Amino acid sequence: MEGPLLMLGLLAALAVCGSWGLNQEERLIRHLFEEKGYNKELRPVAHKDESVQVSLALTLSNLISLGWTDPRLRWNAEEFGNIHVLRLPSDLLWLPDIVLENNNDGSFQISYACNVLVNPTGYVYWLPPAIFRSSCPISVTYFPFDWQNCSLKFSSLKYTAKEVTLSLKQEEKEGRVYPVEWIEIDPAGFTENGEWEIVHRPAKINVDPSVPLDSPGHQSVTFYLIIRRKPLFYVVNILVPCVLISFMINLVFYLPADSGEKTSMAISVLLAQSVFLLLISKRLPATSMAIPLIGKFLLFGMVLVALVVVICVIVLNIHFRTPSTHVLSDRVKKLFLETLPELLHMSRPAEAGPGPGALIRRSSSLGYISKAEEYFLLKSRSDLMFEKQSERHGLVRRLTTARRPPAGSEQAQQELFSELRPAVDGANFIVSHLRDQNNYNEEKDCWNRVARTVDRLCLFVVTPIMVVGTAWIFLQGAYNQPPPQPFPGDPFSYHEDDKRFI
Ligand SMILES: *[C@@H]1O[C@H](CO)[C@@H](O)[C@H](O)[C@H]1NC(C)=O
Numbered sequence: 001m002e003g004p005l006l007m008l009g010l011l012a013a014l015a016v017c018g019s020w021g022l023n024q025e026e027r028l029i030r031h032l033f034e035e036k037g038y039n040k041e042l043r044p045v046a047h048k049d050e051s052v053q054v055s056l057a058l059t060l061s062n063l064i065s066l067g068w069t070d071p072r073l074r075w076n077a078e079e080f081g082n083i084h085v086l087r088l089p090s091d092l093l094w095l096p097d098i099v100l101e102n103n104n105d106g107s108f109q110i111s112y113a114c115n116v117l118v119n120p121t122g123y124v125y126w127l128p129p130a131i132f133r134s135s136c137p138i139s140v141t142y143f144p145f146d147w148q149n150c151s152l153k154f155s156s157l158k159y160t161a162k163e164v165t166l167s168l169k170q171e172e173k174e175g176r177v178y179p180v181e182w183i184e185i186d187p188a189g190f191t192e193n194g195e196w197e198i199v200h201r202p203a204k205i206n207v208d209p210s211v212p213l214d215s216p217g218h219q220s221v222t223f224y225l226i227i228r229r230k231p232l233f234y235v236v237n238i239l240v241p242c243v244l245i246s247f248m249i250n251l252v253f254y255l256p257a258d259s260g261e262k263t264s265m266a267i268s269v270l271l272a273q274s275v276f277l278l279l280i281s282k283r284l285p286a287t288s289m290a291i292p293l294i295g296k297f298l299l300f301g302m303v304l305v306a307l308v309v310v311i312c313v314i315v316l317n318i319h320f321r322t323p324s325t326h327v328l329s330d331r332v333k334k335l336f337l338e339t340l341p342e343l344l345h346m347s348r349p350a351e352a353g354p355g356p357g358a359l360i361r362r363s364s365s366l367g368y369i370s371k372a373e374e375y376f377l378l379k380s381r382s383d384l385m386f387e388k389q390s391e392r393h394g395l396v397r398r399l400t401t402a403r404r405p406p407a408g409s410e411q412a413q414q415e416l417f418s419e420l421r422p423a424v425d426g427a428n429f430i431v432s433h434l435r436d437q438n439n440y441n442e443e444k445d446c447w448n449r450v451a452r453t454v455d456r457l458c459l460f461v462v463t464p465i466m467v468v469g470t471a472w473i474f475l476q477g478a479y480n481q482p483p484p485q486p487f488p489g490d491p492f493s494y495h496e497d498d499k500r501f502i
Contacts, residue, residue, distance in 0.1 A: 027080065032075065038072050040092060051161070051162060052163065060185045060190050061190050063189075064130060066096065069123050073093075073122045074120065088115065093118075097156050099154065099157045100134060102135050102151065104133050114126070114127070136150035140290055140292045141293065142477060143229075144229055144234035145476070147227060150227065154221045156216070166205060166220065168203055170502075177501065177502050178501045181492075182201050182494050183201040184496075199227060201223070202224050203221065204224070231477070234294065238280055239297075243470055245272045245276065249269045250459060257315060257448075266305065266308050266312045269308075270309060293473055297469070323440050328447060337446060337453070341449075
C-alpha cells in the first residue's frame, strides 16, 4: 500500500513542483532533520521540565509497540505532497531507551534495527519485533499441578520518571478512551502452547513511591502472565504408572511365603520405582529450594516400598522358624493366632477340637497319628502284627473287629503275649515318635500362621497409607488453582471484556 502511495506522492510532487526536482519525502526529511536541526540526543519536549509520555502495549506474538509524540517531527502534510507516514530508521531518532529489566539473555535493549513510523502530528510509532526472554522464577512445589506468575518488566534505562512518563497504550471505542490493561492476543499470530494455558494477562504501570522521581526504578510498565500447566502429560506418563507400580507392592503381602518370590517381587517394585524417579528427575527443574509434589509422592512411595522389603524379610524369617530354633511364647500365640486373625477377619483352619475329624483336617502328620491311635484301639494285637503280612501274601484283608474273646487256654495266651511284647513296645515307640514329630510340625505350622497374620496385618496397614498418600497428593494438586483475579485483593479483572474508560 505504502509503495504505490509514495509513488503517487512522488509523481504528484514532480507535477506540482517539478522545477525543484526533489522527492517530497526527501525534502521533508531535509526539512525535519536539517532545517529544523533535529538532535536525537534531545528529548522531544519544549521545556526541560516537561516529560515525554511513552505508551507501551504488548501483543502475544513477540511484539511490543511503543509510541510517543515528538513535536519536532511535525509537518504540514499539504506542504509536503500529502505525505502522511514517514518511515525512518530508528537510529535517526530520539528513542526512549525502554528495556526489558528482567530479561535473561543479556539483551536489555529492544531491537533497534527496525523502522519507525512518524505521523504529521509528530506521533512516533515503533513496533520492534523482538523475542523477549524474560526470567521467570518458577516455583516447582506443586509440579505438575502448578501455575506460575511471570512478568515482563519494561522501564527506561536512560531516563527518569521526570523525563519520560510511561503509560499503557490507549485505544478508543465509541468515542471513549480506555487504556489497554492487558496483553493483547493476536489470534492470527498466536498458537496455544501445549504445556501452558494462559489464565490472566494483565498489564500495569507500577509506580514505586518510595523511590524518588528522578532516580531509575520509580516507574515501570509490567506485563504479567499468569499461566497454568496442563498436567495431562504428566498424569498419563508419570503419575498413573507410578501409582500402579506403587500399589503393586501390596501384592507382596498376598504372596505366600513358600513361593519364595516375596523378596524378589518387592525388590522388582523398588527397582521400577527407582527407574521412574530417574526419568522424572530429568524433567524437573534442578532446584533444591522445594520438593515438587510428584517428587514427594515418589519419595513417599519409595520409602514405603523399602519398608515393605524390610517387612518382607521379617515375615520370611518368622515363616521359616522352627521349634528347634525359636520358642513360640503363649502371648505371641494368643495375639497372632487368635486376637489378630479375628480382628482381621482371616479365615482360620478349624482349631483342634474333640472330634477326630477336625484333627485329620489339621495336618497330614496329625492325621497319621490319629489313624494310628484308632488302629491301635480297634484292632486286636495279633491283627495289628500280622495284618500287613497277610495282605502281602495275597490274603484278603480282614475286617477290623472289636476284641474277640480269647481263644485257647490262658497259658497259651500269656505265652503269646510275652512273645508279642517287644513288637508292641516297638509300635508304641513309633507312635510316640510320631506324636513328637506331630507336635514339632504343629508348632512350625503355628509359626507359618504367625507369618501369615503379620502379612495380612501389613496389607491392612500399608494399603490405606498408600491410598491416603496418593489422595493427598492429587487433592493438593487439584486445590492448587490460580486465583480468580490477577492481583489478589484487586477485584478488577484486567481483561479486554472489562474496559476501564477514562
Ligand atoms: C504476580 O506477581 C505480582 C508481583 O510480581 C503480584 O503483584 C501479583 O499479585 C501476582 N499475581 C498472582 C495471581 O499471584
